[in-house]
Amino acid sequence: MRSTLTNLLKRRDLLAALVSAELRASSAGMRLGSLWWVLDPILMMLVYWLVLDVLLGRGREAYQPFPVFLLVGLVVFKHVASGIERSITVLRTKEALIKAAAFPTMVLPVAAVLTGLVHFLFGLVIVVVVSLFWRGEQHSGSYAALLQLVPLVAFQTMLVVGLAMAISAIGVVVQDLRAVTTHVMRVAFWLSPCLYGLDLVREVAEARLGDAAGPVLATYLALNPIAVLNTAYREAIFYGQGVPLWAWGTLAAQAGVCLLAGNAIYQHHDRRIIKFL
Amino acid sequence: MTAASSSSSEPPGADPPNSPGDTVLDARGLGVWYRAGHQKQTVRSLLFNRKPAESSRPKLKWALRDVDLRCGSGQTLGIVGHNGAGKSTLCLAIAGILEPDEGTVDVRGRVCPLLGLGTGFNKDLTGRENIRTYAAFLGIKRRDLDALMPGIIEFSELGDAIDQPIRGYSSGMRARLGFSVATAVEPDVLILDEVLAVGDAPFRAKCRARLKEMMQRSRLIVIVSHSVAFLRSTCTHAVWLDQGRVRTQGEASRVLDDYQAWVVSKSPAGEAMEFEDAEDA
Numbered sequence: 001m002r003s004t005l006t007n008l009l010k011r012r013d014l015l016a017a018l019v020s021a022e023l024r025a026s027s028a029g030m031r032l033g034s035l036w037w038v039l040d041p042i043l044m045m046l047v048y049w050l051v052l053d054v055l056l057g058r059g060r061e062a063y064q065p066f067p068v069f070l071l072v073g074l075v076v077f078k079h080v081a082s083g084i085e086r087s088i089t090v091l092r093t094k095e096a097l098i099k100a101a102a103f104p105t106m107v108l109p110v111a112a113v114l115t116g117l118v119h120f121l122f123g124l125v126i127v128v129v130v131s132l133f134w135r136g137e138q139h140s141g142s143y144a145a146l147l148q149l150v151p152l153v154a155f156q157t158m159l160v161v162g163l164a165m166a167i168s169a170i171g172v173v174v175q176d177l178r179a180v181t182t183h184v185m186r187v188a189f190w191l192s193p194c195l196y197g198l199d200l201v202r203e204v205a206e207a208r209l210g211d212a213a214g215p216v217l218a219t220y221l222a223l224n225p226i227a228v229l230n231t232a233y234r235e236a237i238f239y240g241q242g243v244p245l246w247a248w249g250t251l252a253a254q255a256g257v258c259l260l261a262g263n264a265i266y267q268h269h270d271r272r273i274i275k276f277l
Numbered sequence: 278m279t280a281a282s283s284s285s286s287e288p289p290g291a292d293p294p295n296s297p298g299d300t301v302l303d304a305r306g307l308g309v310w311y312r313a314g315h316q317k318q319t320v321r322s323l324l325f326n327r328k329p330a331e332s333s334r335p336k337l338k339w340a341l342r343d344v345d346l347r348c349g350s351g352q353t354l355g356i357v358g359h360n361g362a363g364k365s366t367l368c369l370a371i372a373g374i375l376e377p378d379e380g381t382v383d384v385r386g387r388v389c390p391l392l393g394l395g396t397g398f399n400k401d402l403t404g405r406e407n408i409r410t411y412a413a414f415l416g417i418k419r420r421d422l423d424a425l426m427p428g429i430i431e432f433s434e435l436g437d438a439i440d441q442p443i444r445g446y447s448s449g450m451r452a453r454l455g456f457s458v459a460t461a462v463e464p465d466v467l468i469l470d471e472v473l474a475v476g477d478a479p480f481r482a483k484c485r486a487r488l489k490e491m492m493q494r495s496r497l498i499v500i501v502s503h504s505v506a507f508l509r510s511t512c513t514h515a516v517w518l519d520q521g522r523v524r525t526q527g528e529a530s531r532v533l534d535d536y537q538a539w540v541v542s543k544s545p546a547g548e549a550m551e552f553e554d555a556e557d558a
Binding site: 094098173174271 | 375
């Protein structure tokens with residue numbers, strides 16, 4: 001891990017140049033620039049709100065205003081999902097450069113995540129602004145809770161960087177990883193509480209499986225890092241509350257494990273990557 | 278350059294005029310393998326078929342094996358050999374792009390590999406923006422690039438097109454841009470792998486002039502070319518690779534004579550090499 005950080009610090013110019021180039025390229029020829037990145041979750045938010053709340057009347061009182069509740073979950077999920085999707089092909093798309101210049105190739109997945117982070121921060125600002133103007137009765141009224149966004153974003157970045165390093169290296173060796181990941185992310189979307197809260201899962205599980213099974217199921221769901229992230233972001237933005245300690249602990253452990261494991265997997269494949277390209 | 282794994286003995290005259298302290302490139306027992314005819318894994322094979330049958334396992338093919346090279350300051354090393362002999366792999370190993378699977382490569386100083394010029398340019402970005410990214414890949418610091426930028430743009434002869442997206446550039450324009458960035462910094466070790474056919478005739482002449490200047494200033498130049506005439510006119514030393522192993526190495530004229538004689542004996546087409554124009558290399 002230490003050598004990874006040293007390599008990244010040594011090539012910070014390259015990292016900055018890559019992020020800058022990706023940001024420019026992604027907004028080249030688009031008048032709306034980064035706004036395109038948040039348009040997708042905003043459109044999805046409108047669709048889910050219309051279907052779940054307006055048509056089916058499933059928006060719970062605790063989740064009102066439901067569009068803001070949805071938007072928080074969708075923006076967080078999009079950052080994680082896009083980081084994973086980009087990392088699958090990031091090494092293959094830069095194959096020619098990998099074979100023409102000597103540089104630590106791990107900057108490529110890291111730069112892809114950092115580029116996504118810039119878009120995510122833009123989206124997060126929009127979410128926070130919307131939540132300030134459209135506040136529900138459940139909101140505590142305290143905005144100090146927004147300060148928790150700083151460590152939350154840090155943990156989320158660690159988590160996505162770890163996943164991206166592992167997936168980018170495996171993506172070079174395993175040819176159908178993209179197809180499989182698309183399905184996995186679709187399942188992850190519905191299992192992650194983007195459209196609902198963990199409290200609803202616990203309630204439904206208790207009602208159907210008994211008092212003992214509910215908390216157990218909720219605990220298993222908390223193993224999904226996106227579920228923990230969504231819960232934490234909603235506490236900070238939507239409810240204006242302190243993120244529960246269990247969420248901090250779980251998130252810190254998941255981020256740490258992902259980063260260390262992702263780094264180990266990348267290091268294991270690193271010298272073979274050029275041979276598989 | 279000294280021979281260690283060479284199949285022919287090194288004549289006394291071929292020893293570099295440098296003391297051991299001047300060694301720029303030191304490769305010992307260098308070996309690099311690839312998987313011959315390997316198929317990429319699938320998620321299914323990864324999960325359910327972790328140990329493939331012996332017969333279906335990819336076989337290792339040594340692209341380089343037991344290569345020993347030592348080059349001193351002031352040398353120009355030509356690498357010759359048939360396609361698949363390991364020339365480009367050797368360049369990648371010297372450039373630090375490919376890690377050896379066996380042995381070591383020690384290169385002292387800044388290495389500039391001119392391999393695949395302008396590859397990886399982003400078509401949506403302008404020429405100027407691509408210079409910044411490409412230079413960062415080559416390890417040129419941002420503050421150094423600011424000073425180098427005017428010279429790079431001038432040498433590329435792209436004029437106002439430098440601020441246009443390179444989507445509209447011809448392949449020649451992209452190669453010119455790549456060459457201009459890659460040669461903007463003076464390296465200690467310059468590696469050229471068949472990159473001299475860049476742009477139109479006047480620009481090729483300009484490239485050759487710049488390379489000549491760089492050759493005079495670099496401590497070591499490594500050139501891969503199929504043109505024996507060009508190598509003969511440029512190199513002080515040469516190494517002949519055959520199936521990943523050093524067949525012979527030493528003084529350029531002797532190695533190239535041996536190689537040329539071998540090529541002529543193998544194929545009548547080889548005779549044409551005698552008449553190649555070094556300028557077309």
